[in-house]
Amino acid sequence: MNSTQPDYWEQAVSDLKKKDRILKRIIPLHSEKKLLSSESPFITLANSIISQQISTKTASIIWGKFVKIFGQSPSPKDIIHNKREELMSIGLPKRKVDYLYDLAIHFHEKKINPDKWIDMDDESVISELSSIKGIGRWTSEMFLIFNLRRPDVMPLDDTGLIRAISLHYFSGEPVSRFEAREVSVAWRPWRTVASWYLWCSIE
Template sequence: MPHTFTHSTYHSICDELGKMDADFATVIQNHGYPPMWTRPNTFETLVHIILEQQVSLASALSALNKLRERIQEVTPARVLLLTDTELRECYFSRQKTAYVRYLAEAIVSGQINLEAFEQMEDEDIRRELCALKGIGNWTVDVYLMFVLQHSDILPLGDLAIVNAIKRLKGLPKETTKEELLIAGEQWKPYRTVASMLLWQHYLSSAKPPSPLKGEPLKNKKAR
């Protein structure tokens, strides 16, 4: 079973990270504990995460709310009844229309079982989800962190996390992701909660862009 965290253990893990890393202790002292962001383990949640790829949180939520207005309950079966035109009217791009259809079909066919993921290891979940077009490592990281509360995820596909580590540690802009991964080794096995603290630090900066914004890759998908 993967290591997870809960509301009852969250603050104590933050404190443990503060003991491991004085910079985190300073974040907690200056800004308090970060929210424990969570989401339910549903098809709608995964649709929401796909919508958040490479756009603002506000834009993604606007599209999700438009979809909710149209079909009331966001389920695979109801989404598959919509035409591409109807999804475009819900502010879905052509690519994200395709991605959400692939996901809906995978759930309806039994290829993907969200409840089963609750008992599976990170890499097994990652392998199954990344087999679907339009879902990559960033999307899976957000799902593992916010939905399943797996405790040791460091989402280096997220620009806010990358920039927060550089700011907190005074690292140069050209620091590579490989070097950031090495820097994050000290936060194991709580890198998810460390990421929450990093977002807290980042959001405390003046006019930061939204967190949870996947970094575009060469194939233009947040993977």
């Protein structure tokens, strides 16, 4: 686990506090928190698949059970050689178990090349990840944020982020993707950082 902030973080915080009065208020309240990142692309993606469409609390519980089976650093081979029933027994639906197997196969058979992702632009990484079952735009964007630590990702499909934007910018009123995108224009090129602090604000 990488616990150091990305090199751009301090500059991003400074710029965002100047650009956005709401972030100027929110950021100091969470200054002690850090964007933790997994150094393993496989583990990051497995965690993201498990976390899809469930609460953070539920995802944490299931991930804890997952780690009890495979340890802190499971390999693709570990997943492939495990019985699907055991994965389903920790609370994973069959659909997500299938996704985890497909993810493991892609890594094990080298159908994808994670070593190249560091040099690829965001959309190219998203395109390659989409070849894996169960990995859509949201999961890819979480990977860009929490593994590759890209500075300007705006995950418009994230319900937590939309809820935070609604709370802080629209007095709790429903917010469309278009409205959220419009709010985020001022955050460029640091939308990852803005999103992260907004997530912190609703924890």
